[in-house]
Amino acid sequence: MHIESGVGLRTYNTFGLPAVAHTLVRIESDADVRGVLDHPTLGPAPKFVLGGGSNIILTRDMPQVVLKVEVKGLRLVEERADAWIVEAGAGESWHDVVMWTLAQGYPGLENLALIPGTVGASPVQNIGAYGVELQDRFESLDAVDLRTGVTSTLNTRQCEFGYRDSVFKQSLAGRVVITRVRLRMPRPWRPVLGYLELERKLAELRLTEPQAQPSAQQITDWVIAIRRAKLPDPARIGNAGSFFKNPVVTPEQCRDIIGRDPEIVHYPMPDGSVKLAAGWMIDACGWKGKTVGQAGVYEKQALVLVNRGEAIGSEVMTLARAIQESVYGRFGIRLETEPVIV
Ligand code: EPU
Numbered sequence: 001m002h003i004e005s006g007v008g009l010r011t012y013n014t015f016g017l018p019a020v021a022h023t024l025v026r027i028e029s030d031a032d033v034r035g036v037l038d039h040p041t042l043g044p045a046p047k048f049v050l051g052g053g054s055n056i057i058l059t060r061d062m063p064q065v066v067l068k069v070e071v072k073g074l075r076l077v078e079e080r081a082d083a084w085i086v087e088a089g090a091g092e093s094w095h096d097v098v099m100w101t102l103a104q105g106y107p108g109l110e111n112l113a114l115i116p117g118t119v120g121a122s123p124v125q126n127i128g129a130y131g132v133e134l135q136d137r138f139e140s141l142d143a144v145d146l147r148t149g150v151t152s153t154l155n156t157r158q159c160e161f162g163y164r165d166s167v168f169k170q171s172l173a174g175r176v177v178i179t180r181v182r183l184r185m186p187r188p189w190r191p192v193l194g195y196l197e198l199e200r201k202l203a204e205l206r207l208t209e210p211q212a213q214p215s216a217q218q219i220t221d222w223v224i225a226i227r228r229a230k231l232p233d234p235a236r237i238g239n240a241g242s243f244f245k246n247p248v249v250t251p252e253q254c255r256d257i258i259g260r261d262p263e264i265v266h267y268p269m270p271d272g273s274v275k276l277a278a279g280w281m282i283d284a285c286g287w288k289g290k291t292v293g294q295a296g297v298y299e300k301q302a303l304v305l306v307n308r309g310e311a312i313g314s315e316v317m318t319l320a321r322a323i324q325e326s327v328y329g330r331f332g333i334r335l336e337t338e339p340v341i342v
Contacts, residue, residue, distance in 0.1 A: 052121055125338070
């Protein structure tokens with residue numbers, strides 16, 4: 001086990017925020033986690049689990065032992081009549097896994113292409129895009145308990161998935177290291193196209209080929225094109241994806257807001273509640289393209305905060321709070337942050 005000290009984390013978080021980990025250990029296996037737990041000084045110390053750093057905002061240096069998850073591996077573990085089951089190490093890049101499954105002929109993850117981050121982080125926030133959430137393609141995962149060192153397998157129910165939420169953000173927060181995730185691609189494959197922008201792409205295709213059924217590869221290409229058009233590439237502009245969750249309100253609250261702002265983008269949910277587009281609300285408050293210090297609101301998607309160069313975590317949080325206040329002032333809605341604030 002290799003223990004590193006005083007490690008700069010700027011390149012380990014997609015927002016590119018500066019912070020120093022006092023101690024960092026790279027985790028390549030379940031045994032590595034147990035090695036840390038058995039270590040005389042690291043064992044009893046507080047720990048912080050770091051994946052691809054695509055969903056965290058670092059506001060300070062980290063006195064905890066940072067466990068950087070680098071577990072590799074990618075294979076088909078089961079081929080059933082109703083599904084392909086693929087197992088991926090938590091340290092694999094999510095997008096690389098999506099592209100590998102498609103290339104191998106196990107479609108199903110195409111709507112989730114180009115989401116930054118690692119496989120191990122995907123269940124934590126139940127990543128989702130264009131009508132598909134991780135929970136719809138999830139089979140099970142392995143996680144090592146940070147007190148006992150015991151590896152357990154958790155199924156969908158045990159992960160308690162919700163909208164950008166799971167047990168790993170709630171009762172198991174900071175208590176386990178996810179080491180492997182198994183994904184379930186249902187057979188036969190069916191495209192998920194309900195999302196407005198995908199429907200537009202389908203309509204364009206059918207202008208030239210009226211009977212055309214899109215392939216998984218076409219949907220992948222569309223999703224990649226849509227994301228590239230409105231979301232910043234973290235390799236070029238630091239960001240952590242959507243900075244706030246889309247708030248879910250009661251139909252009465254929604255009617256009240258529509259009464260004042262008839263244009264508000266909103267989606268009825270299966271349980272009768274209504275999801276409001278936070279990006280629209282932030283945009284309506286005039287934030288798009290604004291900057292505070294080195295932290296800014298992305299020009300093409302107001303739900304995404306970006307690093308204009310040398311941002312520090314406190315500037316990002318000052319901007320986030322100012323946005324929350326103005327949205328509250330105009331709509332009476334408190335926006336919740338989506339990434340984990342450290
Ligand atoms: N909108 C505006 N102005 C803006 C931004 C959005 O008017 O500046 C409007 C759009 O025109 C659209 C609506 O708001 O009518 C929703 O926007 P969009 O389709 O871009 O989706 P979103 O609700 O803002 C969510 C996810 C994204 C995911 C997309 C596509 C959350 C918090 N975000 O964004 O996920 O890619 O849907 O499914 O649920 C992420 O979580 O990091 C993320 C990028």
